[in-house]
Amino acid sequence: MTQVGQPLNYQLASALTATSGDCDDSDANVNPAATEICGNGKDDDCSGGDELCPVTWYKDADGDSYSDGTTLTQVQQPLGYARTTALSATSGDCNDAEANVNPGASEVCGNGVDDDCAGGDEACGGAASTWYKDADADGCSDGTTIAQVDRPTDYYLASELLTTTGDCNDSVSSIHPLALEVCGDGIDQDCDGSDLACIPVLVWSIFADDGTFLGFINDNPFDPDSVCNAFGTYGNKFSSLSIWNQFGQYGSNFSALSAFNDFAFSPPVIFENGVPIYFLTTNTIKSPRIDTNVLLGVLNANGCNVSR
Structure with missing residues (x-):
């Protein structure tokens, strides 16, 4: 409008940002410089229409209405994707390339296919x-x-x-x-509740007198030709021979003998509880000294085969 006086609702060009382009001159929030708000039904920036809002699309490549959970967020619908409202489920499709395989499908037993995405094929007729x-x-x-x-x-x-x-x-x-x-x-290898304690190597000995070797063993079972393992109760029955047995505690199942007649055993002699082991020792420190012939007679009388 061209006239001398300022008409109502009119401005000079110098007072305006733009002299054209306002698509709704009745709404101050609608103009070419406004920020477009998607989905409000208004052409806020006068660009020709309301802007569409981005949508979360769920992948359904086989079109069976079940998605495998893959998503894209954008305005336009991608190929092989669908809106939530068009799907039966937005996740769980274990084979999105096969329309007959999805959480809503009926399982067919024995076909080698997990039709219903339950975790495996169902065996036919099996209990x-x-x-x-x-x-x-x-x-x-x-x-x-x-x-x-x-x-x-x-x-x-x-x-x-x-x-x-x-x-x-x-x-x-x-x-x-x-x-x-x-x-x-x-480590408790055999799962019995605890580790097994190590027991020292069994060493059973008969000691020598005056250089006469009477015999020994270092293994189990015993060799009766080397050591007399006859059963019976002996103390100092023979003045020239001491035969001793003891069941002192060593661990839970074993006993130990560390000294006898002032003779130290190192390492201690170890034996299993309840097994009568007779240690035949020569009396080299205390008198009377051993009579070798008497010792041999006692050994051989009790099942041994010992000679000088």
Whole structure:
């Protein structure tokens, strides 16, 4: 409008940001410089229409209305994607390239396909079995079980195992109830509740008198031709021969003898409790001295075969 006086609702060009382009001159928030607000039904920036808001689209490549959970957020619909409202589920499709495989499908037994995305194919006509966990595959289970038709990972039937319970460490194959225990290593290999204490090597001896070697053994069982292991109770019955036995405590199952008649045993002589072991010693320190012939007679009379 061109006139001398300023008309109502009119401005000079110098007072305006733009002299044209306002698509709604009745709304001060609508003009070419305004920020467009998507989805409000207004053309806020006078660009020709309301701007569409970005949408979260869910992948459904096979078009079975089940998504595998993959998403894209944008205005336009990507190929192979759908809105939430068009889907039966937005996740869980275990094969998005096969329309017959989805959480809503019926499982077909024995076809090798997990049709309903339940975790595996269903065996046909099979009854549930009890499966025992053996994660370290050592043939022994810790007793954990699952009852189902199909074999779970790391599980076995009872007939496939050596034991169905008792494995105290199912992550280490050398530890199970049938394992050989290694003493003193701090590990309970055979799962009996504790490590086995190491027992010193058994050494059974008959000592010499005046250089006469009467015999010894360092293994088990005993050699009757070397050491007389006759049973009976002996003390100082013979003045020239001392025969001694003792059951002192050593650990939980063993006894030890560290000295006798002032003769020190190093290491101590160790023997199992309840086993009568007779230590035949010459009396080289205390009198009377041993009569070798008497000693030989006692040994041989008790089943030994000892000669000078």
